[in-house]
Amino acid sequence: MDCGFNWEYNSLINELTQGMEHAKQLRAYFSSTTSSDNIQELHLHMQIILSSFENSLSILKWTDSITQTPQIVVAPTSISVDKISPKTVDLNGNFKDNDQDLRYVSKKRKQLPTWTEQVRVSAENGYEGPTDDGYSWRKYGQKDILGAKYPRSYYRCTYRLVQNCWATKQVQRSDDDPALFEITYKGSHTCNQAFNSAAQPTSPEKHEFKKQANNPKIVQSNQMLTNLQASLRVNTNDLNKKETTCSFPFSPTFSGFVDGNLHFQVSQVDDNLVGGYSPSFVSPTTPESSYFSLPSCQMNGSRRIHSLHHSESDLPDLFSANTSSTSSPIVGLEFPLEHVELDPNFPFDNSEFFR
DNA sequence: TTTATTTGACCGCC
DNA sequence: GGCGGTCAAATAAA
Numbered sequence: 235m236d237c238g239f240n241w242e243y244n245s246l247i248n249e250l251t252q253g254m255e256h257a258k259q260l261r262a263y264f265s266s267t268t269s270s271d272n273i274q275e276l277h278l279h280m281q282i283i284l285s286s287f288e289n290s291l292s293i294l295k296w297t298d299s300i301t302q303t304p305q306i307v308v309a310p311t312s313i314s315v316d317k318i319s320p321k322t323v324d325l326n327g328n329f330k331d332n333d334q335d336l337r338y339v340s341k342k343r344k345q346l347p348t349w350t351e352q353v354r355v356s357a358e359n360g361y362e363g364p365t366d367d368g369y370s371w372r373k374y375g376q377k378d379i380l381g382a383k384y385p386r387s388y389y390r391c392t393y394r395l396v397q398n399c400w401a402t403k404q405v406q407r408s409d410d411d412p413a414l415f416e417i418t419y420k421g422s423h424t425c426n427q428a429f430n431s432a433a434q435p436t437s438p439e440k441h442e443f444k445k446q447a448n449n450p451k452i453v454q455s456n457q458m459l460t461n462l463q464a465s466l467r468v469n470t471n472d473l474n475k476k477e478t479t480c481s482f483p484f485s486p487t488f489s490g491f492v493d494g495n496l497h498f499q500v501s502q503v504d505d506n507l508v509g510g511y512s513p514s515f516v517s518p519t520t521p522e523s524s525y526f527s528l529p530s531c532q533m534n535g536s537r538r539i540h541s542l543h544h545s546e547s548d549l550p551d552l553f554s555a556n557t558s559s560t561s562s563p564i565v566g567l568e569f570p571l572e573h574v575e576l577d578p579n580f581p582f583d584n585s586e587f588f589r
Numbered sequence: 590t591t592t593a594t595t596t597g598a599c600c601g602c603c
Numbered sequence: 604g605g606c607g608g609t610c611a612a613a614t615a616a617a
Contacts, residue, residue, distance in 0.1 A: 372592095372594085374608095374609070374611095375595090375596085375609060375610080376594095376595075376596075377606090379607075380606065380607090386607085386608095388608070388609075390609095
């Protein structure tokens, strides 16, 4: 897909890199000052911001390593809130092309992106378990693991059958710390709840969503609508106040307006595109100011951390797995250029675009 | 009646 | 052969 997005893509990386460097400087500054609670709070936020930057860059660079054209990346981000060490990701395995039964799916799933997240459950926040992560899961198994004090639970996406969503997760309670749950996710959600996860698990809309999820036409319609909404558009009004929203074939959303200066907002289209805990951040709204919102992670009363690693050798398989799903509203997304309203007078200057 | 969970059995991998 | 992961029938819950 060559839509001339390379320079926006590079600009995005440059902008993220620059933002991360400033966040690092801020962190260093606050680290060198007092140790009051407020300062520590700020330091914590800075850490979160840095994690967001690092993972955004990782995702973008990872995509770039596959193809020079930016695309939707179904990959998790990590947000470090607790001081818990990151775990590993692996994408091993060889699958046979001729295997087409369910076993084939099972083998192929071994290549799905895998990442581990650790969730601490505390009584004070009323969090009842580590499973409420914004997605709807169905438990399909439990197994006693050798050497582990607690059994391991196996969950898969509730919408596996109706939406061919192959995301799974395993929940393992820590032996040393019973309040700590290690959750291993395999595969990213390709179901509709990826676009509705925020309200999904607990809201009354859940039932309505399920009804819709069983209707293929509604599902398709919702997916198209959601894709359309998720995709950015470029609108320009008059020269004095141009409302400008720019669509890109990858997850972040850029929007803003032009009034001599270009004001830009960068936000995540859909947090599930990157694993459910994606950061959203706001780039400078004025040439002089620079601020960032906290990541819009779904904490759900728990504290969580997860990490993602992709080795070079893993990438093709992962990419293949992501793009192989024909029903996915997310993966392999081809950006519909006909939906983009481009102002031919819009100053798409590479160096100034994000300023 | 429908949906979710439990749990023993099965299968593939090491 | 043991272990981890998954299936699917039985059961429970809504």
